[in-house]
Amino acid sequence: MRAPKLLAGIAALALAASPGLAEKKKKEETVSPAAKAAREFDKNPFPSTYKPYPGEPTALVGATVFDGAGGRIDNGTVLLADGKVVAVGGADLVIPANFRRIDAAGKFVTPGIIDIHSHLGDYPSPQVQALSDGNEATAPTTPEVWAEHSVWPQDPGFSRALANGGITSLQILPGSANLMGGRSVVLKNVYSRTIQGMKFPGAPYGLKMACGENPKRVYGSKGRMPSTRMGNIAVNRMTWMKASEYRAKRNAGKLETRDLGMETLAGVLDGEILIQNHCYRADEMALVLDMAKEFGYKVSAFHHATEAYKIGDLLKAAGTCSAIWADWWGFKMESYDAIPENAGILQKAGACVVIHSDDENGIQRLNQEAAKAQGDARRAGIDISDAEVIRWLTLNPATAMGINQQTGSLEKGKMADVVLWNGNPLSVYSRPDKVWIDGALLFDAADPKRRPVSDFELGQVGEGDVK
């Protein structure tokens, strides 16, 4: 699947970048201290301090299980312990004596839902200017900024995403004003005093890029480049050229100073940082895929991708996911050809589908968005099973975010990120009943105290309400 391919890609790049051993040794001797510093910097200066909260060994018994990888088990059993999935099986799976047994008959179990495109924390609620930290809209490329430095970990939106949407992990992206908007950060949906305390351990960074209307509008209106789509691509290519030069110099030990932005772009070319590219139109996505070829990087996912259905074959060939809404349409020119069968047609083409939100309300209902897309696909003659549709919200986003080894499906040894739904999650009538993150019970519909209240909401109207 994609992860081994991606890893192989990184290995190949590394090989291509390393000269022969003897040559390397010789070069290292001639590297100046400044060049060494520019090459051997700390890649993780704001390390995750996230620690799973304690849980108890738990057995979910009798539910319909969608494993997130396309599998379905009726009358299934899911065992969680020590923060991990221990086993997933049928009614015959032996439940160890020390496990708390939860009768889940009539209910459904899925992996935790993952949103690949969120601005929670950097465009938090309340949406006041004082908290608006999502776009560093002062230059068309700002690869030097990192979304994690904007995220307000007290955003009330995290709790709603947990309680109503079963969201256990999410990627926070900078906004789309810039061609290169900066680094994303992947979070576990667990409140913390600090952003480091929410960071998903070991998740790769992403670089947010944007096509189309937004960058040209934002900078065109400032009377500077880019003001057109051709300007967008030109600025991108010039920046990738610089990044290629930077990387070549770095590898040759000839850098004299560090450059934050270039470190991010070189990280992309090294295959360590994944491209998350806001791009609506089919023609623009095709251009970006060629640009990626030109400079030797891979687009992990196109976000919004309202016209992805027109080029399912190209996206499949590139191994690029389409992170899409079910049926947003017509709000801007580049969304005019959005059709609700987008997901279905992509799925039929064998391309990777992810349902995303880009919205503090939509993130509470990703399951419903997927179900709408499933219904529209069915009416167009494309039948997709419930189990396969759940994958759009779990393993597929995890893969496009580079965290599929840790989460995204109910598989032995993966993080125990699990949602117990009070009915089929694809039904409008269903809601999360309980949500575990790394095996810790962090939402329980029946227990008002297992429902987080952010600092901001304390003492305010509606504190602790069901929401």
Added chain:
Amino acid sequence: MSPRQLLLSAAALLALSAPAMAEDVAITNATVVIGDGSAPIPNGTVVLRGGKVLAAGAGVAVPAGARTIDASGKWVTPGLVVAVTDIGLFDVEGVEESNDERADKGPFNAALDLSPAINPLAQHIAVSRAGGVTRAAVAPLRTGAIFGGQGAIIDLASDGQPITQARAFQFVQLGEDGARSAGGSRAAVHAVLRNAFMEARELARRGGGQGADPRLQDAAPERPGDALLTRFDAAALVPVVTGRQPLYVRAERAADIRMALALKADFPALKMVIVGATEGWMIAKELAASGVPVLATPLNDLPANFEQLGATQSNVGRMAAAGVKVGLGAFGDQPRYAPQYAGNLVSLTKVPGATGLNWGQAFASISSVPAAILGMGDKFGSLKPGLAGDVVIWDGDPLENSSGVVRVMIDGVEQSLVNHLTKLRDRYKVPTEGALPKAYEW
């Protein structure tokens, strides 16, 4: 004519030449939803005659000569009524050139009449119709002034004649948005509002603006030298202060809703509808006692701003339980999402501590209740005999995510469900190009 204009007029001709005859129709073997709050009726029949509902329910006989549609396994409901939306006012919301939602650079506000701006052939109307929406109240949702102007009640039929009632209501913004346009403070909103109503009342006393059309006549009476409102705006508010035209008040914070209700002490004729009402649940008893109905934005549960700190998805359910007449409305996104919103209100009935609506109430909140709040409860919104033959056939439970629309009738006339999106879907079912480019497939 430019090629674009030519195209548009060709489309208009096509739409206008579509058969507009209402025939007698019987839809049989369906799960029938009356839309008045009652539970769905299995294995029922709906009969339309002369564009109206003749009968609907169980044991309804099929009249001789009626065209029969076998709807086995399907659901039949009244068309959805979306109260307070902005469809028809733009082609693409973000394309300013196509957008007539706001007129904050012009000299008028209350006098604005939205009806000439509504484009019945806008794709958003066609797409909403294909989603089962048959009637709507078009309002200046994103107005840049405290008074947004006069909204219209429309049908979504493809006959090019959308207006059921022009100048059906006046729209006013309170709260943070109102404060911004009034000068920066809720105190300014209060002053602007009261001044406007007093000027209008004064104008009414002098005998101005009394015609059926509230736009000012040439022979207008003199007004005091310190009048602030333009002549047109003052005249447009006469039917509001005299209670002939309802006032739709956008307010979210409990205190703002209270302030609106208190206006009736000084202007007792006001016929108010509260729009938005995110914190309505906090004063549900007062709202119920006032008899003022609410078109609530469903599912708001975030403190999106400081006037919505009390937001909760239980808002609609709690207000309804307290006896407030509450329909769904004023969701700024697509009208075709109405069933999803209603379905979510049902899901809340299974969440401990939350308050939702039962299925019948939920469907009524997007059909008969908004129709009644619009003053149209005797014309459309449910499948009661004598009401408009607005019928939607669905391939499953209409509130369920995966269900979709099979047929739509408005005034008994079958509507085309074809639009830009369905044509794209058909063109790209097989995405690769064939013997000719995709542009030749149509």
